[in-house]
Amino acid sequence: MSEILDGKAFAAEVRAKVAEQVARLKDAHGITPGLAVVLVGDDPASQVYVRSKGKMTKEVGMSSFEHRLAEDTSEADLLALVGQLNEDPEVHGILVQLPLPAHVDADAVINAIAPEKDVDGFHISNVGLLGTGQKAMVPCTPLGCLMMLRAHHGSLSGLDAVVIGRSNIVGKPMASLLLGESCTVTIAHSRTKDLPEVVRRADIVVAAVGRPQMVPGGWIKEGATVIDVGINRVPGEGDKTRLVGDVDFASAAERAGAITPVPGGVGPMTIACLLANTLTACCRASGLPEPEGLTA
Numbered sequence: 001m002s003e004i005l006d007g008k009a010f011a012a013e014v015r016a017k018v019a020e021q022v023a024r025l026k027d028a029h030g031i032t033p034g035l036a037v038v039l040v041g042d043d044p045a046s047q048v049y050v051r052s053k054g055k056m057t058k059e060v061g062m063s064s065f066e067h068r069l070a071e072d073t074s075e076a077d078l079l080a081l082v083g084q085l086n087e088d089p090e091v092h093g094i095l096v097q098l099p100l101p102a103h104v105d106a107d108a109v110i111n112a113i114a115p116e117k118d119v120d121g122f123h124i125s126n127v128g129l130l131g132t133g134q135k136a137m138v139p140c141t142p143l144g145c146l147m148m149l150r151a152h153h154g155s156l157s158g159l160d161a162v163v164i165g166r167s168n169i170v171g172k173p174m175a176s177l178l179l180g181e182s183c184t185v186t187i188a189h190s191r192t193k194d195l196p197e198v199v200r201r202a203d204i205v206v207a208a209v210g211r212p213q214m215v216p217g218g219w220i221k222e223g224a225t226v227i228d229v230g231i232n233r234v235p236g237e238g239d240k241t242r243l244v245g246d247v248d249f250a251s252a253a254e255r256a257g258a259i260t261p262v263p264g265g266v267g268p269m270t271i272a273c274l275l276a277n278t279l280t281a282c283c284r285a286s287g288l289p290e291p292e293g294l295t296a
C-alpha cells in the first residue's frame with residue numbers, strides 16, 4: 001500500500017505560513033495583500049470555487065475583492081474592469097475565473113492583466129519567464145503539485161516524469177517545472193501512442209486529463225509517485241454525485257509508492273498556492289523580500 005499525500009493537510013500548512021507572513025506585513029509595514037477574483041456568468045462549479053477562494057483569502061488575513069459579472073458581459077467591459085484592477089494599489093493579485101463565455105477572447109483578457117498581478121501565471125510574459133527559467137508567477141495547480149513532490153522526494157533530479165495532458169493551465173507548466181527540477185520529462189496527450197507503456201516507465205506520474213479514472217493501477221510502476229490533478233464529478237449513490245480523479249485510486253494505491261487522493265489532494269493545494277502567489281506578488285510590488293518556501 002502506498003503513502004497518501006494529504007493535500008488537504010499540506011494546504012492548511014501552506015495557508016498557515018501565508019497567514020503568518022500576512023500578519024508580519026501588516027505589523028511591520030501596514031500593508032494588506034489583496035486578491036481580486038472576477039467571475040463571469042453563473043456556472044455552478046465556478047461559483048463554488050470562487051466562494052471558497054474568497055473565504056480562504058479572508059481567513060489568511062488578506063483583502064478579498066469579488067467581481068461577479070453577468071454571462072453576457074462584453075469583452076470591452078471585462079477589459080475595462082481588468083484595467084481598473086491593474087491600477088488599484090490595494091489589489092496585488094488578479095484572477096479571472098476560467099472558462100470564460102465563448103463570446104469573450106480569453107487570451108486577450110488574460111494578457112490584459114498586469115503580469116506582476118497575474119497570480120494564475122497565465123499571462124504570456126509569465127509563461128515565457130517560466131519557460132526560460134526566470135522568476136515568474138507560477139500557475140497554482142502545477143506549483144501545488146511541485147510542492148508536494150519536493151516534500152515527498154527531496155530532490156527530483158534524474159527521475160522519469162510523465163505528465164498526461166498538455167493544457168496551458170496544467171500540463172505544459174507542470175512539465176516546465178519538472179524540467180526545471182532536472183527530471184526527464186515526457187508529455188503525453190490524446191495522440192500519444194501506447195500511453196500505458198509510456199506511463200509504466202515513470203517514477204512520477206502527473207495526470208491532468210479530465211477523464212474519470214482513466215489511468216488504471218496496472219499502468220503504474222511499482223513504487224512510483226502519482227499526482228492526480230483530475231476533478232471529475234460522476235454519478236454517486238442514489239441521486240448524489242461524487243468527485244473522482246483521472247486515476248483509479250484503489251488500484252493505483254496498491255502499486256504506487258505515494259499517491260494524492262481526490263478530493264483532498266491537488267485541489268486544496270491549488271487554492272493555497274493562489275494565496276501564496278498573492279503574497280509573493282504583494283512582496284514584489286512593495287520591494288520587500290519574497291516569502292521563503294512558497295515560490296517555485
Ligand SMILES: NC(=O)C1=CN([C@@H]2O[C@H](COP(=O)(O)OP(=O)(O)OC[C@H]3O[C@@H](n4cnc5c(N)ncnc54)[C@H](OP(=O)(O)O)[C@@H]3O)[C@@H](O)[C@H]2O)C=CC1
Pocket residue numbers: 141164165166167168169170171188189190191192195208209210211229230231232266267268270
Ligand atoms: N485540482 C485542480 O486544482 C485543478 C484540476 N483541474 C482538472 O484537471 C483536469 C485537466 O484539466 P485541463 O488541463 O484544464 O484540461 P484540458 O481539457 O484543457 O486538457 C486535457 C488534456 O488531456 C489530454 N487528453 C484527453 N484525452 C486523453 C486521452 N484519452 N489520453 C491522453 N490524453 C488525453 C488532452 O489531449 P489533447 O491536447 O491532445 O486534446 C489535453 O491535453 C480536469 O479534470 C480539470 O477539472 C484543472 C485545473 C485545476
Ligand SMILES: Nc1nc(=O)c2c([nH]1)NC[C@@H]1CN(c3ccc(C(=O)N[C@@H](CCC(=O)O)C(=O)O)cc3)C=[N+]21
Pocket residue numbers: 048049095096097098099120140141231243262263264265266267268270271
Ligand atoms: N483562472 C482560473 N484559475 C484556476 O486555478 C482555475 C480556474 N480558473 N478554473 C477552474 C479550475 C479548477 N480549479 C480548482 C481549484 C480548487 C479545487 C478544489 O479545491 N477541489 C477540492 C474539492 C472541491 C469540491 O468539492 O468541489 C478537492 O479536490 O479536494 C478544484 C479545482 C481551479 N481552476
Ligand SMILES: [Mg+2]
Pocket residue numbers: 167
Ligand atoms: Mg480546462
